[in-house]
Amino acid sequence: MVAIENILGATWEHLILTYSALFISIGVGIPLALISLRSRKIASFIIAFANLVQAIPSLAVVAIVVPLLGIGFTPAVFAIFLRALLPIVKNTYIGLSKVDESMIDAAKGLGLTEWQIIRHIRFPHAYPAMFAGIKFAAILANSIAILTAIIGSGGLGSLVFEGLASFNMDKILAGALPAIVLAILIDVSFTVIERKITPEALK
Structure with missing residues (x-):
């Protein structure tokens, strides 16, 4: 049996690792999606780069x-960040760019600035796509965090790999079940x- 304190400690490490990478991915991904709105060339370059990173196998990214950057917490966060970036950038860009142009034209006619249009029109309409991307990125980050052990x-992945190395099923389950x-x-x-956040008209 694995001590409950060890499982709780590994779970806490896993959460810190996963959400640190996720928040960085959101902090980088949403601005990149906004920049992509400026031109199709910029959008094509950013999406192509994100697709390229996503195409690399997870184990290869970690390697x-x-x-x-070496080994430890920071390199692990960076590896997870790279894998979680694409769904956030891609879904946010799609959500922001697929707004009805007549609504944008009407907003401009009312004198709204570009930032006001983004804030009050584009973002509310982009929420479903954005959250789908963020949710997928969070689930992806949770799984990659196991691999970065x-x-x-550290985290739950350390229990899984220790269990695999010693053929200890208790340790494997102690790491795998909390991750699931x-x-x-x-x-x-x-x-x-x-x-809760998505406007009623878009649900």
């Missing part, structure tokens, strides 16, 4: 950051937040 990130529960909670919580 690549080691010679660049091989570069010393967290994935379900992430999905449910983001769905609830999306429903």
Whole structure:
């Protein structure tokens, strides 16, 4: 049996790792989506770069950051950030750019600035797509956080890999089951937040 204190400690480390990377991905991804609105060339470049990173296998991404940043928490966050970036950038850009042009023209006719149009028209209409991207990124970050244990990130992944190394099923389950529960909670919580924030007309 694995001590409950060890499981709780690993779960806390896992949450810190996952959400640190997720918040950085959101903080970078949404501005990149806004920049992409300026021109199709910029959008094509940013989306192509994000697609390229996403195409690299997760294990390869984790391996690549080691010679660049070493091992430990920070390299693990960077690896997770790279994997979680695409769905946030892509979905946010799609949501922001698919607003009816007649609404944009009407807003301009009323004298709204570009930022006011983004804030009051584009963003509310983009919420469903944005939250779908963020929710997928969160679930992805949760799973990659397990893998980054091989570069010393700690968390639930350390229990899984220790269990695999020693053929200890208790340790494997002690790491895997909380990660599965967290994935379900992430999905449910983001769905609830999306429903509360999304305007009624778009539900």
